[in-house]
Structures are given as C-alpha cells and as structure tokens.
Amino acid sequence: MDLRLRIWRQKNKNTTGKLVTYELPGISPDMSFLEMLDVLNERLIEQGEEPVAFDHDCREGICGMCGLVINGVAHGPEVTTTCQLHMRHFKDGDTITIEPWRAKAFPILKDLVVDRSAFDRIIQAGGYISVSTGGTPDANAILISKESADAAMDAAACIGCGACVAACPNGSAMLFTGAKIAHLSHLPQGQPERYDRVRNMVQAMDAEGFGGCTNYGECAAVCPKEIKLDVIARMNGDLIKSTFLSSGTRKMGPNATRNGK
Amino acid sequence: MTIETQPRTDIRQVEYTVTLDSKTPTGPIQDRWDQHKFDMKLISPANRRRFTIIIVGTGLAGGSAAATLAEMGYNVIAFCYQDSPRRAHSIAAQGGINAAKNYRNDGDSIYRLFYDTVKGGDFRSRESNVYRLAQVSVNIIDQCVAQGVPFAREYGGLLDNRSFGGAQVARTFYARGQTGQQLLLGAYQALARQIGLGKVRMHTRTEMLDLILINGRARGIVTRDMTTGKIERHVADAVVLATGGYGNVFYLSTNAKGCNATAIWRAHKRGAYFANPCFTQIHPTCIPVTGDHQSKLTLMSESLRNDGRIWVPKKIGDKRDPRDIPEDERYYFLEERYPSFGNLVPRDVASRNAKAVCDEGRGVGPSGLGVYLDFADAISRLGVQTIRDRYGNLFDIYEKITGEDPYTVPMRIYPAVHYTMGGLWVDYELQSTIPGLFVIGEANFSDHGANRLGASALMQGLADGYFVLPYTIGNYLAQTKLEKVSVDDPAAREVEAEVNQRITNLLSINGKRSVDSFHRELGNLMWNNCGMARNEAGLKEALRRIPEIRAEFYENVRVLGEKEAINQSLEKAGRVADFMELAELMCIDALHRTESCGGHFREESQTPEGEAQRDDANFSYVAAWEYTGNGARPALNKEPLNFEYVKPSQRSYK
Ligand SMILES: Cc1cc2nc3c(=O)[nH]c(=O)nc-3n(C[C@H](O)[C@H](O)[C@H](O)COP(=O)(O)OP(=O)(O)OC[C@H]3O[C@@H](n4cnc5c(N)ncnc54)[C@H](O)[C@@H]3O)c2cc1C
Ligand code: SF4
Numbered sequence: 019m020d021l022r023l024r025i026w027r028q029k030n031k032n033t034t035g036k037l038v039t040y041e042l043p044g045i046s047p048d049m050s051f052l053e054m055l056d057v058l059n060e061r062l063i064e065q066g067e068e069p070v071a072f073d074h075d076c077r078e079g080i081c082g083m084c085g086l087v088i089n090g091v092a093h094g095p096e097v098t099t100t101c102q103l104h105m106r107h108f109k110d111g112d113t114i115t116i117e118p119w120r121a122k123a124f125p126i127l128k129d130l131v132v133d134r135s136a137f138d139r140i141i142q143a144g145g146y147i148s149v150s151t152g153g154t155p156d157a158n159a160i161l162i163s164k165e166s167a168d169a170a171m172d173a174a175a176c177i178g179c180g181a182c183v184a185a186c187p188n189g190s191a192m193l194f195t196g197a198k199i200a201h202l203s204h205l206p207q208g209q210p211e212r213y214d215r216v217r218n219m220v221q222a223m224d225a226e227g228f229g230g231c232t233n234y235g236e237c238a239a240v241c242p243k244e245i246k247l248d249v250i251a252r253m254n255g256d257l258i259k260s261t262f263l264s265s266g267t268r269k270m271g272p273n274a275t276r277n278g279k
Numbered sequence: 280m281t282i283e284t285q286p287r288t289d290i291r292q293v294e295y296t297v298t299l300d301s302k303t304p305t306g307p308i309q310d311r312w313d314q315h316k317f318d319m320k321l322i323s324p325a326n327r328r329r330f331t332i333i334i335v336g337t338g339l340a341g342g343s344a345a346a347t348l349a350e351m352g353y354n355v356i357a358f359c360y361q362d363s364p365r366r367a368h369s370i371a372a373q374g375g376i377n378a379a380k381n382y383r384n385d386g387d388s389i390y391r392l393f394y395d396t397v398k399g400g401d402f403r404s405r406e407s408n409v410y411r412l413a414q415v416s417v418n419i420i421d422q423c424v425a426q427g428v429p430f431a432r433e434y435g436g437l438l439d440n441r442s443f444g445g446a447q448v449a450r451t452f453y454a455r456g457q458t459g460q461q462l463l464l465g466a467y468q469a470l471a472r473q474i475g476l477g478k479v480r481m482h483t484r485t486e487m488l489d490l491i492l493i494n495g496r497a498r499g500i501v502t503r504d505m506t507t508g509k510i511e512r513h514v515a516d517a518v519v520l521a522t523g524g525y526g527n528v529f530y531l532s533t534n535a536k537g538c539n540a541t542a543i544w545r546a547h548k549r550g551a552y553f554a555n556p557c558f559t560q561i562h563p564t565c566i567p568v569t570g571d572h573q574s575k576l577t578l579m580s581e582s583l584r585n586d587g588r589i590w591v592p593k594k595i596g597d598k599r600d601p602r603d604i605p606e607d608e609r610y611y612f613l614e615e616r617y618p619s620f621g622n623l624v625p626r627d628v629a630s631r632n633a634k635a636v637c638d639e640g641r642g643v644g645p646s647g648l649g650v651y652l653d654f655a656d657a658i659s660r661l662g663v664q665t666i667r668d669r670y671g672n673l674f675d676i677y678e679k680i681t682g683e684d685p686y687t688v689p690m691r692i693y694p695a696v697h698y699t700m701g702g703l704w705v706d707y708e709l710q711s712t713i714p715g716l717f718v719i720g721e722a723n724f725s726d727h728g729a730n731r732l733g734a735s736a737l738m739q740g741l742a743d744g745y746f747v748l749p750y751t752i753g754n755y756l757a758q759t760k761l762e763k764v765s766v767d768d769p770a771a772r773e774v775e776a777e778v779n780q781r782i783t784n785l786l787s788i789n790g791k792r793s794v795d796s797f798h799r800e801l802g803n804l805m806w807n808n809c810g811m812a813r814n815e816a817g818l819k820e821a822l823r824r825i826p827e828i829r830a831e832f833y834e835n836v837r838v839l840g841e842k843e844a845i846n847q848s849l850e851k852a853g854r855v856a857d858f859m860e861l862a863e864l865m866c867i868d869a870l871h872r873t874e875s876c877g878g879h880f881r882e883e884s885q886t887p888e889g890e891a892q893r894d895d896a897n898f899s900y901v902a903a904w905e906y907t908g909n910g911a912r913p914a915l916n917k918e919p920l921n922f923e924y925v926k927p928s929q930r931s932y933k
C-alpha cells in the first residue's frame with residue numbers, strides 16, 4: 019500500500035519542530051508500524067536525509083520504550099503498543115500523522131523521542147518495598163490469596179510507556195502512579211509502607227509537573243496493558259487515609275534521611 | 280586504524296592449557312560455595328563506602344547487583360542504554376524462573392537441578408558453578424517475593440509452579456506470561472530505592488564504548504551520552520559488565536533491537552578472554568519471518584509446548600488448510616521420534632527437528648519455513664477457558680502479529696536465535712582474565728554449558744547479581760592494593776581518544792549503504808553458515824566472507840547526522856562494527872570444535888540417528904579465546920572440564 023506520512027521533525031530540545039510530509043509507497047500489511055518507519059528511514063538515508071529518530075527496543079510490547087501519537091491517538095488505532103501495531107490496520111492511500119508524546123513533564127529530545135525520566139523519579143520517591151538482599155523469609159511463608167496476587171499482577175503489568183500521560187488533556191500521570199501503588203498495596207508485603215509510599219510518590223508526581231486528574235478517562239482508553247481507572251481511586255483513597263494516620267509521614271527516596279537503609 | 284580485510288589463511292592454532300585459573304574450589308560439592316564464602320576476605324561495612332564500583336547494564340544481573348552492592352554500602356555508578364533501567368531486555372522473558380524449592384513434592388532438589396543443568400548443558404559447564412547456581416536458586420524466589428513480585432498463586436495462597444522446557448519436575452515459578460518483566464521490576468525497584476538514597480548514580484541513555492585499564496586492572500569505562508553525544512570517562516575500583524547477550528550478531532533474533540556486544544567485545548580486545556563464542560541457542564518456538572522488512576523475531580514461550588502439539592503435513596508441499604488435514608496425514612515428528620519426551624525435548628533438539636522437516640519440504644506457511652503448534656487437542660480436553668488462563672497473553676501477541684486466531688487455527692512457529700551461552704570467560708568468582716573486571720548474567724560464558732535449559736537464564740542473572748558477585752567482588756577489593764586514579768589519567772585519555780577516532784571515522788566514510796543493510800547481510804551469512812547446523816565448508820566460507828563485508832562496511836557505509844546529538848545511525852554503526860569482528864571469532868570457534876554438543880551442531884559429528892555426537896576425549900574443555908591484535912589469529916586457551924558428580928553420557932531424550 020502507498021501512504022503519506024506527516025511526521026514531527028525537531029532537531030533538539032531547544033529548537034521548535036514542524037510536521038514534514040513524506041510519500042511512502044510499497045508498504046506491506048504484514049509490517050509492524052515501526053518496520054514501516056524503518057523502511058522510511060532506509061529511503062531517507064538513500065536520499066541523504068537524516069532518518070527520523072524514534073524510541074523502541076523490544077518490539078514486542080513489553081519494554082515500554084516505544085510510543086508515538088498516531089493520528090492524534092497515543093499508540094494509534096488499536097489498543098496496543100506502537101511496536102505491536104501492524105500496517106494491516108491502515109488502508110492504501112491513508113495519510114498518517116505521527117507525533118511524539120506531548121506533555122509538560124516529557125520534553126521532546128529529538129523528532130519523536132521524549133524524556134520520560136520523570137517516571138523513574140516517581141518510583142525513586144517510594145515505588146518499592148524497603149527490603150535489602152538476604153534475610154528474607156521462605157517465599158511460601160507469606161500466604162497471598164490468588165485474588166490479591168491477580169489484582170497485584172493486573173496493576174504490575176504497566177510497562178511505563180507514558181501513553182496515559184500523552185493521552186490526558188491535563189498531562190496527568192495518575193494512571194501510571196496509581197498502577198505502581200496498587201501493585202504493591204494489594205500485597206501483604208506492601209502494607210508496612212503503604213501510606214508512606216502513596217504520599218511520597220504523589221508528591222514526586224506533582225513536583226515533576228504532571229497535571230491533576232479531572233476524570234477524562236483518556237488514559238485508560240489508550241493504555242496498552244489495560245490498566246483500569248480504579249487504580250486511581252485506590253490511590254486517592256490511600257492518600258486521604260494517610261492524612262489521618264501517623265504512618266504516612268516518613269520521607270522515602272531522595273528526601274529520606276538514611277534511616278536504616 | 281587498520282582493518283583486516285584479508286581472509287585468514289593461517290590455520291595454525293596457538294593453544295595454551297595451563298594459563299587459566301578458574302579458582303574452582305575442591306571438596307564435597309555441596310560445601311564448596313559455603314567454604315569459599317568463608318575463605319574469602321571481607322570488607323567491613325564501614326569501609327565499603329570507600330569503594331566505587333561501575334556496573335554497566337541494569338537488567339536482571341546488573342540491576343540486582345547494583346542494588347545489592349549499594350545496600351551493602353558500596354558506591355555504585357550504573358549505566359544502561361535505554362531511557363530507564365526498567366526496560367532492559369530481561370523484561371521480555373515470558374516463561375519463568377527455576378528454583379529447587381521442591382514445593383510440589385515431586386522429587387526436586389538442589390542436586391536434581393544441578394544434575395539437570397549439567398546434563399542439559401551437554402557436559403560443557405563447570406560443575407562447581409552449576410551447583411552453586413542450584414543452591415542459591417531458592418534464595419532468589421524468597422528475595423523476589425519479599426520485594427513484591429506477584430508470582431502466580433494457588434487458591435490456598437501458596438506459590439504455583441509449572442514444569443518447563445523438558446524438566447520432569449515442576450520447579451518453574453512464573454508471573455503470567457511476564458515473569459521477566461516482574462522480576463526486573465523487582466530489581467528495578469530495589470535499584471530505584473538506592474538511586475533515591477544517593478548510593479547509586481544512574482546514567483541512562485548512556486552507552487559504554489570502551490574499557491579503561493590502568494596498571495593492568497580494569498579501572499573505568501568510556502561512554503557516550505546518547506542524548507548529547509558527549510564522550511565521558513568514568514573511573515572506579517572495579518568494573519562489572521552485565522550487558523546481556525550477543526544474539527543480534529544474527530540481525531534477526533528474539534533480542535531487543537538495542538542488544539549489542541560492544542561492551543564485552545571492547546573488553547575482549549583489551550584482554551578479557553571470550554569463551555565458547557559459538558555456543559548460541561536457537562529457540563524452537565518463534566513466529567516465522569514474513570518478509571525482508573522483518574526487523575526482529577518474536578518468541579512464543581516454550582511453555583506452549585506443554586499443551587501444544589507440533590506437527591507438519593506428511594505429504595510434501597501439502598498446502599491444505601491445517602484443519603482439513605486428517606489425523607493420519609499429520610506427522611507429529613517430535614512425539615514420534617522422542618516418545619518419552621515428545622514435544623518437550625530440549626530446545627536444540629526441537630529446533631533441529633523443525634529445520635529438518637522444513638528442509639524435507641514439509642514446512643508450512645507462505646515461506647515454507649514453519650511448523651504447526653496445535654492446541655486443538657488441549658482445548659477439547661481442558662476447555663478454551665483453561666487454555667486462555669494459561670496462555671492468553673501469548674495467544675494475543677500471536678494474533679496481533681500474524682492476524683490469525685490461535686484458538687481456532689494452529690499457530691505457525693519456526694526456530695530463531697534466542698540466547699548466547701558463550702560470553703566473556705570468568706572464574707568461579709565471576710572475574711574475567713582482566714583483574715578487576717567482573718562479568719555477570721548472559722554476558723559471561725555462564726553456567727549453561729553448550730545449551731541453556733528453559734527458565735534458567737533469569738535464575739543465573741539474579742544468582743550472579745544478588746548472591747554471588749556481592750561476595751566475590753569484596754574478596755577482590757579486600758585483597759588488592761588499588762592506587763587512587765582519576766579520569767585525567769593518561770591511560771583514560773588515550774582510550775577516549777581512540778573512541779573519538781572510531782566515531783569520527785564512521786561519520787566520515789559517507790558511502791552508499793545503510794548500517795542496517797550491512798547488519799542484514801552479516802546476519803544472513805551467520806544464520807546460514809553458523810546457525811542451527813554448521814559444517815566445515817560453510818564455516819570456511821563465512822570466514823572468507825566476513826572480512827569482505829567488513830572491508831566494504833568501512834568503505835561504503837553511510838552514517839548521517841552529527842556526533843554531538845541523538846544519532847541512532849551512529850549508535851547502530853558502532854554496534855555492527857563490533858558484531859562483524861565477533862562474528863568471525865564465532866566462526867573460528869565453531870570451526871575448531873569439530874564435535875557436536877548442545878546448541879553447537881556440527882553436521883560431521885552426529886550419531887546414526889542424527890543426534891549430536893559429543894567428542895569428550897578431545898573437547899571436554901571451555902574454549903577461551905585471547906585477542907592477539909588486529910588481524911592476528913586469536914589464541915586458544917583451554918580450561919579443562921572435570922566431571923566428578925554427573926558422569927558424561929550421551930544425552931538421550933528418546
Ligand atoms: C524473548 C525472550 C524470552 C526469554 N524468556 C526467558 C525465560 O522465560 N526464562 C529465562 O530464564 N530466560 C529467558 N530469556 C533469557 C533471559 O531473559 C536473558 O538471558 C536475561 O534476562 C539476560 O539478563 P541480563 O541482565 O544478563 O541482560 P539484559 O537484561 O539484556 O540487560 C543488559 C543491560 O545492559 C545494558 N547494556 C547493554 N550494552 C550496553 C552498553 N554498551 N553500554 C551500556 N549499557 C549497555 C542494557 O541497557 C541493559 O540494561 C528470554 C530471552 C528472550 C530474548
Ligand atoms: S498505565 Fe498504561 S499507558 Fe500508563 S505507563 Fe502504564 S502501561 Fe503505559
């Protein structure tokens with residue numbers, strides 16, 4: 019099939035970008051979306067034009083590295099990652115607009131590549147269980163109901179791609195942060211730090227410049243791992259509870275004093 | 280810079296057998312690790328903060344090591360090429376992780392896991408290492424559960440297990456089809472905690488391009504910041520490489536696109552021996568190639584072989600819809616040839632048999648390079664819901680990629696490059712032949728011998744990172760007098776200058792062909808001549824072709840863009856340049872090892888039934904290759920392998 023692509027080209031962080039149009043004939047429906055861009059890049063190189071920069075790695079929908087806004091939708095028309103989108107979902111003659119994630123907290127680095135390190139800093143602020151290596155009890159000493167394990171796993175499936183932020187009119191990271199908090203709070207191991215964690219992570223999230231949540235629900239609609247909106251409700255519930263508890267005041271992450279590691 | 284373009288005509292082999300000290304302990308095997316831990320020197324908790332350790336790679340191996348060393352009090356500087364440590368290729372592991380917990384009461388034990396791993400590796404691994412791996416496997420599961428890894432559970436609240444990849448016990452722990460992801464998130468969270476506490480300085484989007492040696496010891500690395508293009512020097516008291524495998528030599532593999540050999544190859548060129556480079560694993564269950572645009576191959580977890588039946592039409596060139604082919608016209612080749620293991624034979628056996636039936640013309644799908652993996656029987660026996668619970672996400676992946684519904688049409692699968700057992704040679708303490716350079720995870724030549732069993736790579740990566748390296752590196756630091764060094768050391772500057780020179784060179788060639796076109800050409804050659812089956816003529820042909828491809832690369836590659844900016848073509852060019860050198864070493868190794876063993880199948884060495892025929896009298900050793908200069912033939916160092924416990928026998932899965 020023959021396509022017309024409109025792609026965001028931007029030299030670096032400090033310049034402004036623009037959409038550039040490319041004609042791309044001869045695309046096979048079996049190609050993945052990124053393979054289609056590979057073909058474009060090979061042709062650009064042939065013509066002496068710098069290829070389009072985009073992030074990707076596993077190309078099997080699990081690393082969360084890829085992410086493009088395709089015709090205005092994060093990860094495109096199918097609910098999946100950009101790398102798992104195949105060209106059979108497009109038609110001959112289509113015009114496809116391809117842009118990077120756009121959010122205040124995700125600055126564009128070049129073309130379609132953005133900086134998502136804010137996500138890592140949210141995790142560093144408390145998205146973990148404070149156990150060090152060694153000295154842990156036998157794995158079967160902790161009984162966990164299948165329901166809890168499954169609920170934790172549902173939330174833990176988040177790949178940190180950032181589509182939720184890109185889709186949200188407010189640029190909110192509630193779905194991502196809520197997913198991590200839900201993963202740990204569904205498990206008995208996550209209980210001791212449950213309220214400390216939520217406060218610290220939410221604070222970090224706000225400090226990174228992500229917007230608030232006004233219940234658009236766009237995030238869950240594009241999430242390739244089908245993270246549900248209820249993780250946000252759960253996070254908010256825990257946050258409120260934390261204000262009534264004496265736990266929930268400990269500083270974790272970069273703000274912590276090194277209290278026993 | 281000199282690039283060797285002449286084929287190697289000199290086939291005299293320089294060999295040494297005495298130079299390698301593996302530091303393997305003696306005594307009863309079950310006591311060796313405990314005794315060794317006791318014998319090793321310690322660094323007191325208060326003194327640890329005086330040491331800095333560089334860790335390159337933060338996948339399962341590097342992430343777990345970085346977190347653990349920081350928890351112990353060391354200062355860690357860690358690097359990865361992705362934008363976050365959470366994205367390392369370990370994340371893609373689907374099936375599970377082994378541990379000798381015997382939770383199923385089915386006769387498993389540390390000794391049995393040890394035995395299975397030595398045997399599965401076709402007697403080309405070190406017994407002491409493998410035993411230690413089996414021992415610490417149980418601690419890994421405890422650690423991961425404490426971190427909040429949501430492993431699958433039974434209704435009673437206990438952990439669930441499954442049997443995996445030919446094991447006759449159920450010792451595999453799993454988190455749906457995303458075990459690698461969940462284990463990595465566990466290690467990543469532990470690492471994030473230490474980053475937050477300031478004990479780990481994490482450099483993401485940073486690629487190691489060379490190793491700095493000062494006074495014969497590994498003391499630092501040179502990196503390129505992939506966002507700004509800035510070249511930087513970093514120094515420390517020891518360097519750990521945890522950079523994963525080199526399967527991308529073949530261009531098409533199940534590895535992530537960025538997986539590369541640059542870190543280990545550069546270390547090799549600076550003196551680290553490369554062990555068993557030709558031992559690569561071809562995974563039997565991957566989605567077949569659809570065309571020239573193919574950029575990578577996707578694995579379908581081998582857990583699918585627990586319930587799926589593999590077959591091809593009996594009639595050559597039978598193009599009927601698989602559902603219309605009656606039972607008696609199907610060839611269930613694994614079940615027929617291996618009645619006791621059936622579809623669960625080890626990976627190498629399953630892969631070779633798939634290739635064989637395709638070579639006979641029985642292959643299915645548009646390319647003829649595929650076999651069916653059929654769930655119809657399992658679905659009628661267990662119901663769709665059970666199959667969906669077990670494999671739902673794998674079936675979804677398959678459907679997304681192929682557009683076919685595996686609940687109703689048999690899957691099509693074909694073998695693909697998946698894992699590299701070879702890697703930098705390390706001793707029992709995971710130290711390479713360069714003092715102060717440690718190598719962990721898939722990057723080392725590992726505990727898997729000539730063939731890795733399913734669900735054992737995750738185990739090894741985490742064993743190395745959580746439970747082995749943190750002890751052994753202390754032993755090195757405690758015993759070594761390390762002078763203070765700075766990034767301005769002349770040796771460090773010199774390495775940086777070489778790195779700059781290489782980059783400038785790649786950018787200035789300005790030829791006609793893209794980096795990918797060279798990578799494809801190399802990969803294709805390696806797949807055909809050094810892939811699932813190898814023979815002397817093919818390997819010699821590859822050794823003739825590789826220098827030609829390399830020569831053309833340096834004359835005709837086109838790398839556009841700038842040095843000091845994001846430049847993905849430049850990143851690829853550097854990696855492919857290194858793959859082209861490594862490829863040659865792989866072929867040299869494959870040519871010299873005239874036996875078949877595990878994943879290395881030399882057509883000249885097979886049993887009358889067509890199975891791999893080992894030659895223990897001549898090849899019961901680790902081949903550790905030493906770099907001897909640009910264009911010079913590498914020297915072969917042999918580490919003899921002794922089997923005191925598991926006596927070598929011909930593997931039989933009949
Ligand atoms: C699709 C797939 C499925 C698998 N399934 C299983 C399974 O079910 N069970 C099992 O046991 N094993 C499985 N394996 C194998 C297993 O996943 C890997 O062997 C293992 O995860 C490797 O871990 P690692 O930490 O050594 O390397 P990786 O996870 O590959 O990490 C490498 C790290 O090094 C960094 N790096 C690499 N090069 C550089 C450089 N030059 N400079 C800076 N940083 C660098 C990367 O950024 C990354 O952080 C699977 C493998 C694949 C491909
Ligand atoms: S919640 Fe969904 S969309 Fe957001 S980062 Fe996680 S996987 Fe991506």
Ligand code: FES
Nearest residue numbers: 075077082084101
């Ligand atoms: S490239 Fe890994 S999720 Fe798309």
